[in-house]
Amino acid sequence: MENPFYITGIVPEPYFCDREKETAWMVRTLENRAHILLTSPRRMGKTQLIRHVFEQPAIRDKYYTFYTDIYPTTSLHEFVLFLSKEIYSVLVPKGKAALGKFLAGLHSLAGCLGYDPVKGTPTFDIKLGDIHSPELTLEEIFNYLETADKPCIFAIDEFQQIAYYPEKNVEATLRSHIQKMNNCLFIYAGSNRHILENMFNSAAKPFYNSAEEIYLDSIAKDVYTRFIEEQFEKAGRRIASEAASVAYDLFEGHTYYVHNVLHNAFAYLNDGSTIEKSDIEKTLSDILEEKGHSFASVMNQLNYQQKETIIAIAKEGKAVGVTSIAFVKKHALKSPSSVQYAISTLLDKQLLTYHNEGRAKVYRLADRFMEKWICQTY
Ligand SMILES: Nc1ncnc2c1ncn2[C@@H]1O[C@H](COP(=O)(O)OP(=O)(O)O)[C@@H](O)[C@H]1O
Ligand SMILES: [Mg+2]
Known part of the structure; x- marks a missing residue:
């Protein structure tokens, strides 16, 4: 008997739960030719929702749909590699003409593309070291998306990663390409609301106001x-x-x-x-x-202040006013500033997440199992 509760891979349609409103909104927004920013806490269902949207007939029959999760990437080189790998793998089953068009445009990688003499198809075995000029390759990729024989939708999951790339002006470079495109829509997704909202909601940032936003909450x-x-x-x-x-x-x-x-x-x-x-x-x-x-x-690798802070937050569930005297006293912590400092490390380590409720910052553990485990262990 197949287990209907999928916890890995893509959830097959009969086992996909709800998200009807969100799906309809996303399809409508894409049909209106707007880019989308999709945020939610980790593991709420962003990736599954994107896959589900791609399966809707209005999308599936009209667009090439691409999806890549750039969480592991830390440089523009890898970003370019992830995008081109995804395009390659989507186009392979579409046949020689579609694939040929993409590969022919990748001049900067021309020397690295192989050829499978048995199957008679090009192979794609690019190594990071093969990408000498990521800006140029990026331009070629976007060029392809712009001139593909069908409109395209590219979902880039954990998009906040680009904020950590060491190359200069990555956001501005990406944005200026995307701004000029007519044939490709983007779904930017991610769980780090803090960084993503900063990218899309600050007037000084390149991506300011460039996408329709949707926040994914729990299913009713x-x-x-x-x-x-x-x-x-x-x-x-x-x-x-x-x-x-x-x-x-x-x-x-x-x-x-x-x-x-x-x-x-x-x-x-x-x-x-x-x-x-x-x-x-x-x-x-x-x-x-x-x-x-x-x-x-994980606890073992935290220092004392970080530990007592994460324990306090786990016990609160949703912790508000964490740097107030009241919170510090209630949980017998050292001082507001020590809590502040510990929290910034715990956020960096992705052990905590936060969102705003009105003016208040609400913190909680990123992993709900860990939250329960800490509560029963300490
Ligand atoms: N609509 C859904 N129907 C069934 N299971 C879902 C649904 N959304 C999420 N899940 C479950 O939650 C897990 C995490 O979803 P995922 O899309 O990977 O979250 P996120 O991308 O937000 O981190 C999935 O592996 C699946 O077990
Ligand atoms: Mg995801």
């Missing part, structure tokens, strides 16, 4: 729990309504975490009995036990 509880119960039913199994509700509430509907618990509950509790609330709790505690070792080693 009634929709999500109905989906959960239906998935069990379709598999000839049963989950108590209360159990589905508890799974949702444990993580306030944060998709990956809810899905992970249900995935395990589905996989390990298959003796035909109904899944109850206690089964969900047991499944969670098994997950925390299994992940405990790696959380412990």
